Amino acid sequence: MAKALSPRPLPTILLVSLIPVASWFVVRPLLSPAPPLPALYTSFGFSIYAFLAALYLVPALGPTFKGANLKGRDLLKIYSDPIPESLGLACASIYVLLLILFIPFPFSNLVANLSSAKPQEPEGLTATASLHHELAMYLSSLLSLLMATMLGFLDDVFDIRWRHKLPIPIIASIPLLMVYYAEGGNTHVVVPLPLRSIFGVLVNLGPLYYVYMSLLSTFTTNSINILAGINGSEVSQALIIALSVILNDLLYLPWPIDFRIPLHLLGSQAEVEVGGVLHAGMSYGSKELVGRHLFSLYFMLPLVGVCLGFMYHNWYPARAFPGDTLCYVTGMAFSVVGIQAHFSKTLLLFFLPQIFNFLLSCPQLFGLVPCPRHRVPRFDPDTNLLHPSKTLFIKPPSNLTTLVLRTLSTLRLTELTIHATTGNVLEATNLTILNFFLLRLGPMNEKRLVQTLMCTQVAGSVLAFIVRYGLAGLVYDGDRH
Amino acid sequence: MAKALSPRPLPTILLVSLIPVASWFVVRPLLSPAPPLPALYTSFGFSIYAFLAALYLVPALGPTFKGANLKGRDLLKIYSDPIPESLGLACASIYVLLLILFIPFPFSNLVANLSSAKPQEPEGLTATASLHHELAMYLSSLLSLLMATMLGFLDDVFDIRWRHKLPIPIIASIPLLMVYYAEGGNTHVVVPLPLRSIFGVLVNLGPLYYVYMSLLSTFTTNSINILAGINGSEVSQALIIALSVILNDLLYLPWPIDFRIPLHLLGSQAEVEVGGVLHAGMSYGSKELVGRHLFSLYFMLPLVGVCLGFMYHNWYPARAFPGDTLCYVTGMAFSVVGIQAHFSKTLLLFFLPQIFNFLLSCPQLFGLVPCPRHRVPRFDPDTNLLHPSKTLFIKPPSNLTTLVLRTLSTLRLTELTIHATTGNVLEATNLTILNFFLLRLGPMNEKRLVQTLMCTQVAGSVLAFIVRYGLAGLVYDGDRH
Numbered sequence: 001m002a003k004a005l006s007p008r009p010l011p012t013i014l015l016v017s018l019i020p021v022a023s024w025f026v027v028r029p030l031l032s033p034a035p036p037l038p039a040l041y042t043s044f045g046f047s048i049y050a051f052l053a054a055l056y057l058v059p060a061l062g063p064t065f066k067g068a069n070l071k072g073r074d075l076l077k078i079y080s081d082p083i084p085e086s087l088g089l090a091c092a093s094i095y096v097l098l099l100i101l102f103i104p105f106p107f108s109n110l111v112a113n114l115s116s117a118k119p120q121e122p123e124g125l126t127a128t129a130s131l132h133h134e135l136a137m138y139l140s141s142l143l144s145l146l147m148a149t150m151l152g153f154l155d156d157v158f159d160i161r162w163r164h165k166l167p168i169p170i171i172a173s174i175p176l177l178m179v180y181y182a183e184g185g186n187t188h189v190v191v192p193l194p195l196r197s198i199f200g201v202l203v204n205l206g207p208l209y210y211v212y213m214s215l216l217s218t219f220t221t222n223s224i225n226i227l228a229g230i231n232g233s234e235v236s237q238a239l240i241i242a243l244s245v246i247l248n249d250l251l252y253l254p255w256p257i258d259f260r261i262p263l264h265l266l267g268s269q270a271e272v273e274v275g276g277v278l279h280a281g282m283s284y285g286s287k288e289l290v291g292r293h294l295f296s297l298y299f300m301l302p303l304v305g306v307c308l309g310f311m312y313h314n315w316y317p318a319r320a321f322p323g324d325t326l327c328y329v330t331g332m333a334f335s336v337v338g339i340q341a342h343f344s345k346t347l348l349l350f351f352l353p354q355i356f357n358f359l360l361s362c363p364q365l366f367g368l369v370p371c372p373r374h375r376v377p378r379f380d381p382d383t384n385l386l387h388p389s390k391t392l393f394i395k396p397p398s399n400l401t402t403l404v405l406r407t408l409s410t411l412r413l414t415e416l417t418i419h420a421t422t423g424n425v426l427e428a429t430n431l432t433i434l435n436f437f438l439l440r441l442g443p444m445n446e447k448r449l450v451q452t453l454m455c456t457q458v459a460g461s462v463l464a465f466i467v468r469y470g471l472a473g474l475v476y477d478g479d480r481h
Numbered sequence: 482m483a484k485a486l487s488p489r490p491l492p493t494i495l496l497v498s499l500i501p502v503a504s505w506f507v508v509r510p511l512l513s514p515a516p517p518l519p520a521l522y523t524s525f526g527f528s529i530y531a532f533l534a535a536l537y538l539v540p541a542l543g544p545t546f547k548g549a550n551l552k553g554r555d556l557l558k559i560y561s562d563p564i565p566e567s568l569g570l571a572c573a574s575i576y577v578l579l580l581i582l583f584i585p586f587p588f589s590n591l592v593a594n595l596s597s598a599k600p601q602e603p604e605g606l607t608a609t610a611s612l613h614h615e616l617a618m619y620l621s622s623l624l625s626l627l628m629a630t631m632l633g634f635l636d637d638v639f640d641i642r643w644r645h646k647l648p649i650p651i652i653a654s655i656p657l658l659m660v661y662y663a664e665g666g667n668t669h670v671v672v673p674l675p676l677r678s679i680f681g682v683l684v685n686l687g688p689l690y691y692v693y694m695s696l697l698s699t700f701t702t703n704s705i706n707i708l709a710g711i712n713g714s715e716v717s718q719a720l721i722i723a724l725s726v727i728l729n730d731l732l733y734l735p736w737p738i739d740f741r742i743p744l745h746l747l748g749s750q751a752e753v754e755v756g757g758v759l760h761a762g763m764s765y766g767s768k769e770l771v772g773r774h775l776f777s778l779y780f781m782l783p784l785v786g787v788c789l790g791f792m793y794h795n796w797y798p799a800r801a802f803p804g805d806t807l808c809y810v811t812g813m814a815f816s817v818v819g820i821q822a823h824f825s826k827t828l829l830l831f832f833l834p835q836i837f838n839f840l841l842s843c844p845q846l847f848g849l850v851p852c853p854r855h856r857v858p859r860f861d862p863d864t865n866l867l868h869p870s871k872t873l874f875i876k877p878p879s880n881l882t883t884l885v886l887r888t889l890s891t892l893r894l895t896e897l898t899i900h901a902t903t904g905n906v907l908e909a910t911n912l913t914i915l916n917f918f919l920l921r922l923g924p925m926n927e928k929r930l931v932q933t934l935m936c937t938q939v940a941g942s943v944l945a946f947i948v949r950y951g952l953a954g955l956v957y958d959g960d961r962h
Contacts, residue, residue: 184590
């Protein structure tokens with residue numbers, strides 16, 4: 001089976017043809033006449049660079065990582081040759097470095113002046129102050145991403161136990177929180193319509209808002225991390241969530257052509273107003289909303305590039321493993337855009353499969369049901385199929401555990417093995433979404449399972465858009481918040 | 482010799498007594514009436530925390546580092562038990578985390594308003610813009626420090642070869658350069674008096690200024706890194722340079738009492754003007770100069786704290802090794818303050834022993850003289866003394882090499898072993914400042930050698946102050962730049 005482990009071939013033609021395309025996008029904003037939203041061109045160009053860098057660097061660095069003992073056996077394969085591990089570090093480094101090199105494009109008056117043919121109308125100190133403010137937000141996001149990278153890699157090197165690694169994203173989110181505070185960030189949230197008679201339209205969460213932000217990063221990071229274990233699962237989740245965020249961002253950009261979403265078909269009460277100063281889609285002419293979603297795009301586009309490049313090598317059968325670093329960085333990137341661009345509730349809607357997986361995992365995470373170190377499906381080397389893995393009860397479970405398991409079994413979320421005479425639970429399938437798929441759809445091979453996961457993720461995002469733009473009108477009275 | 486390796490005792494009394502003191506300094510600026518320069522109090526409090534954290538965490542993390550194979554033999558000892566390596570990572574993490582937690586104190590209007598009893602006179606958008614600008618500078622510095630930490634640790638894990646690690650500080654300085662550019666940073670330098678007839682008073686270096694900045698970080702980082710190898714050498718260099726920078730910064734603060742330096746004694750032509758709006762020492766009332774040197778203090782004070790704490794465990798005989806991480810982070814910290822606070826020329830004066838060591842090393846670094854992997858002095862286990870280590874010539878050296886070596890030998894910087902009949906150079910002592918000390922002062926033990934290095938560093942700083950404030954008046958016409 002040495003064949004399965006030889007590196008995937010890399011077409012040189014891709015490198016040769018994409019570099020000029022990417023470079024054109026990077027340079028285009030500097031040429032006169034400047035396009036609208038110039039930095040978006042650069043960001044797109046950088047994303048192609050990110051894709052190419054991940055595609056070519058990941059296999060090149062594999063031997064170095066193996067040499068530094070960063071390697072692991074693929075537990076769901078018949079061969080035992082070690083695969084290089086923690087290559088999410090390479091992806092994260094490419095990602096953060098490109099985001100740093102991107103700084104002058106959106107945040108520099110110098111570049112803006114270079115690219116504008118006629119001198120812009122001076123807007124005085126307000127514009128400069130706003131640019132400094134956005135730059136500070138951007139830099140604090142980079143600091144959080146870099147901390148996530150570093151902590152993820154430390155986790156890989158020191159193999160931190162999962163109970164100790166839960167708070168790691170909170171540490172990584174500290175720069176975000178500190179700068180949010182220093183910049184006098186808004187801690188008000190919009191109250192849903194039914195509760196307004198009690199709380200008013202806006203409620204100031206104060207310090208609770210900071211707790212919310214750090215919990216958000218803990219959730220986005222760890223929820224991707226616990227939905228891992230099969231080839232391509234971490235990176236495909238990140239990819240689809242990033243693409244969903246991008247699609248959502250694009251709705252708020254000032255497109256030159258008017259387009260409207262048939263919101264009334266989705267049952268929305270909100271009137272469809274398209275146009276305004278900036279011809280903005282869902283921004284209704286709010287420059288601030290456009291700015292926020294541009295900010296989000298700057299982080300999401302290169303993330304998609306890096307994920308695509310890495311996925312090529314992580315796809316079944318995997319030639320490289322992501323390690324925890326990739327989960328930490330992608331999770332933190334989603335938190336960053338959710339917080340800084342103020343759409344954390346919408347963001348959470350893109351995590352529906354992760355929320356389901358987390359809720360399903362709770363009995364095991366909180367010690368009600370025994371939790372083995374690995375909950376990945378069981379591999380049958382004879383048929384090459386995956387089956388649900390099981391957790392064993394050494395001693396009879398408590399009444400509470402039995403109740404929870406029987407409820408989950410009734411909901412068809414787990415399968416129990418019951419002792420014929422005592423009626424005690426002897427075994428239960430591990431409580432993860434992957435085992436749930438295998439239970440409901442029958443044994444399948446690893447590639448099929450990751451494809452099922454991806455389809456579920458896409459379906460979740462479609463549902464998220466329906467909820468966000470269809471049903472949200474029932475509890476909120478506008479899309480400005 | 483197991484005794485030598487048992488951890489150094491940690492007095493609990495230090496922890497119990499210093500925590501309240503540090504906490505008082507952190508909280509003091511929030512109490513009314515606010516002291517002048519409130520954030521400096523907090524910075525000092527944080528530095529005590531940094532000292533305590535390094536003092537207590539370094540021995541606590543030792544076993545974990547050894548478990549992850551981050552350990553090394555002390556080559557200059559008779560025992561061979563491995564010592565935990567790369568503990569500079571712990572220091573760097575404490576340092577960066579405290580700098581992040583420090584953000585709200587100097588850069589937040591909220592904290593400023595909390596601490597001022599009477600509402601300050603509003604200075605409008607200018608003050609806010611300037612605060613945002615300084616925050617962006619601060620955050621870019623943190624990004625560079627965090628990158629240096631990460632790259633240093635990668636170097637320790639992957640054991641990068643020294644020719645490949647030379648450009649690493651350039652990568653770490655990218656955030657600094659990008660934000661400097663985006664913020665429209667000044668690229669003018671003041672021309673020395675004799676050259677003004679040709680270049681004028683100010684000359685715009687343009688892109689060359691960015692080259693200068695990245696070379697500065699390469700120098701400060703690598704020059705500390707190549708002066709390593711004996712217990713305590715890296716951290717003591719960093720400590721003394723940081724203290725010198727702090728002393729220089731203190732000269733520019735608005736002290737409540739007027740003090741004046743007897744510049745005329747040092748031969749300065751500049752008139753001694755003390756006073757002005759802020760009663761500033763060398764700032765002559767310039768708020769900008771005070772701000773720059775405060776910025777520098779915010780970075781240097783906690784660095785001293787961390788270095789002191791680590792030095793306790795790294796002192797002869799060492800219980801913990803710093804790894805490359807410490808050199809990278811301290812080197813980058815010096816570059817950051819030199820660049821952001823605009824005193825890079827003064828900063829370089831504090832590197833006199835490093836400059837000497839670098840120049841002396843050049844023939845070996847650039848391949849003229851064979852360079853063994855380790856150039857540390859040779860340890861004689863019988864006498865416990867260090868002797869100059871030697872490099873061997875397998876084949877007779879070229880004429881150029883012979884010329885260089887004979888010149889260095891005449892200058893008493895190296896000692897050669899000459900073949901009695903052919904006159905060829907057979908051996909030369911390695912070209913480092915440590916071997917130079919041993920050549921000139923005779924064999925000594927490791928503790929004595931590091932003390933000699935520290936005395937030299939202090940003497941270098943004294944000379945630096947004389948040159949900066951005494952002789953600079955001959956080539957520059959004021960201290961405002």
